[in-house]
Structure formats: C-alpha cells, structure tokens
Amino acid sequence: MAKQHRALLTRQELIRSAAEVFDSAGYAEASIATISSRAGVSNGALHFHFKNKRALGEAVEQIAAQILLRLTGRVPLRHPSPLQLLVDTSHVLARGLRDDPVLRAGFGLGGDPTWQSDVKLWEQWQDWVQLMLTVARDQGSLAPQVAVEETAFAIVAVVAGIDALNRTGAEWDARHAVTRYWRLVLPQLSTEAAREQLNPEGTAAEEVWSQKWDMAEACGDAA
Numbered sequence: 284m285a286k287q288h289r290a291l292l293t294r295q296e297l298i299r300s301a302a303e304v305f306d307s308a309g310y311a312e313a314s315i316a317t318i319s320s321r322a323g324v325s326n327g328a329l330h331f332h333f334k335n336k337r338a339l340g341e342a343v344e345q346i347a348a349q350i351l352l353r354l355t356g357r358v359p360l361r362h363p364s365p366l367q368l369l370v371d372t373s374h375v376l377a378r379g380l381r382d383d384p385v386l387r388a389g390f391g392l393g394g395d396p397t398w399q400s401d402v403k404l405w406e407q408w409q410d411w412v413q414l415m416l417t418v419a420r421d422q423g424s425l426a427p428q429v430a431v432e433e434t435a436f437a438i439v440a441v442v443a444g445i446d447a448l449n450r451t452g453a454e455w456d457a458r459h460a461v462t463r464y465w466r467l468v469l470p471q472l473s474t475e476a477a478r479e480q481l482n483p484e485g486t487a488a489e490e491v492w493s494q495k496w497d498m499a500e501a502c503g504d505a506a
Contacts, residue, residue, distance in 0.1 A: 293328060296322045297318065297319075299322075300318050300322035301339040301343055304318050305340065309395055310395050315330075318339065343392065344400060346385050347388065350379065351386075355407075355408075355411040366425070367482065369415040370483060372411075373461055373465075374458060376408070377442050377445050377457040377460070377461050380457075387446070387450075390404050391450075393405055408439055413432060424473055424476075425477075426472055441464050445461065462485075469483055
C-alpha cells in the first residue's frame with residue numbers, strides 16, 4: 284500500500300511538472316529531462332509511469348478536461364438562474380487558468396500548433412456557455428434581442444483574452460477583469476426582471492464550484 288501511494292505521488296508530481304514545462308516552454312521545446320528534473324525523479328522513473336512525452340501531454344489534457352467537467356457538468360438544466368451560473372463559472376475558470384498549472388497547460392495545449400488532439404477544451408467551454416444562454420432564453424431571463432451563438436463566442440473570447448494576458452507575465456486580477464466585463468454586458472444580456480437578481484462579481488455558489496479538485500483521483504483516472 285505504501286509503495287502504491289508513493290507511485291501515485293510520483294505520478295502526480297510528474298503531471299504537474301509536465302504541465303508547468305509545457306506552459307512555460309511549449310510542447311515542442313519541453314524535454315523529458317527537464318520534466319523529470321523538475322519532478323525530482325530520474326528519466327527511468329518517468330518512463331515507468333509514462334511511455335513518452337506524448338503520454339504526459341495526454342494526461343495533462345485529460346485532467347484539465349476533468350476539471351472543466353467538474354465546473355460545468357454537475358448543474359441541472361433547470362437551474363434557477365442560468366445567467367448567474369454563467370457569471371459564477373466564468374469567474375472560477377478565469378481564476379483557475381491563472382492559478383492552476385494543469386488546467387492552464389491543458390487549455391494551452393489546445394492552442395499549440397505542435398500538439399494534435401481530439402480534445403478541444405475551448406470548444407467544450409463554448410458549447411457550455413451557449414447551452415447556458417439557451418437555457419436562459421428558454422426561461423425568459425435572456426433579453427430577446429440577444430444572439431446566443433455570437434454572445435457565447437464573445438464570452439469565450441473574453442476568458443481566453445484574460446488567460447492570454449496572464450501568460451505574458453502581467454499581474455492581471457482575473458476576478459476584477461471578469462467582474463468589469465459582466466458589469467458592462469449584463470444589462471444588455473438580461474431582461475429587466477432578471478437583471479435585478481444578477482451579481483457580476485459572482486455569488487457564494489462560486490466558492491462551492493471552485494473547491495480544490497482531487498489530484499489523486501484525477502491522476503488515477505488518467506492512468
């Protein structure tokens with residue numbers, strides 16, 4: 284049991300180290316030697332857990348997909364305020380992309396021309412945003428003039444833009460940036476009745492969805 288626990292801890296550290304190296308150097312420039320050194324293990328120990336660099340990239344991307352699913356996949360379509368849910372989740376994702384190297388690297392791989400994968404995290408996020416806007420429209424809280432597909436694209440672009448700015452090393456306050464965006468657009472997106480109930484800063488529910496994900500569980504799933 285102790286041996287299995289040590290192996291799991293090593294796997295966790297390798298995935299995190301790979302994510303950090305992919306994020307800083309890009310997939311093509313990342314090397315097995317750099318990743319293993321950052322994780323504090325030998326190249327042989329790395330290859331015990333992962334066949335090659337491609338397998339590490341797939342593990343990083345898979346865990347990032349699990350995190351995104353945790354943020355977006357547990358909510359029923361009859362949520363009482365889909366627009367507030369959208370606001371809250373955008374806050375959590377923007378902060379996660381800033382603070383969590385595995386989530387950031389997973390999304391980053393999707394924009395790396397040297398990485399090929401069927402996992403499209405930005406597209407998955409856009410699909411969910413569009414779904415929430417559609418639910419809001421069906422419930423009558425979305426303003427009638429709002430074009431769902433175009434609005435979803437704009438919301439995704441804002442989160443992606445904040446992520447890109449954070450990657451430059453600039454000290455961006457993700458919460459403040461997202462709040463300012465929602466403060467600007469919510470009056471145009473929502474009906475008058477729904478608008479009074481919306482908080483562009485996010486609600487207490489945001490704290491529930493932003494709880495730390497279980498790295499051990501995720502690494503097991505990525506095995």
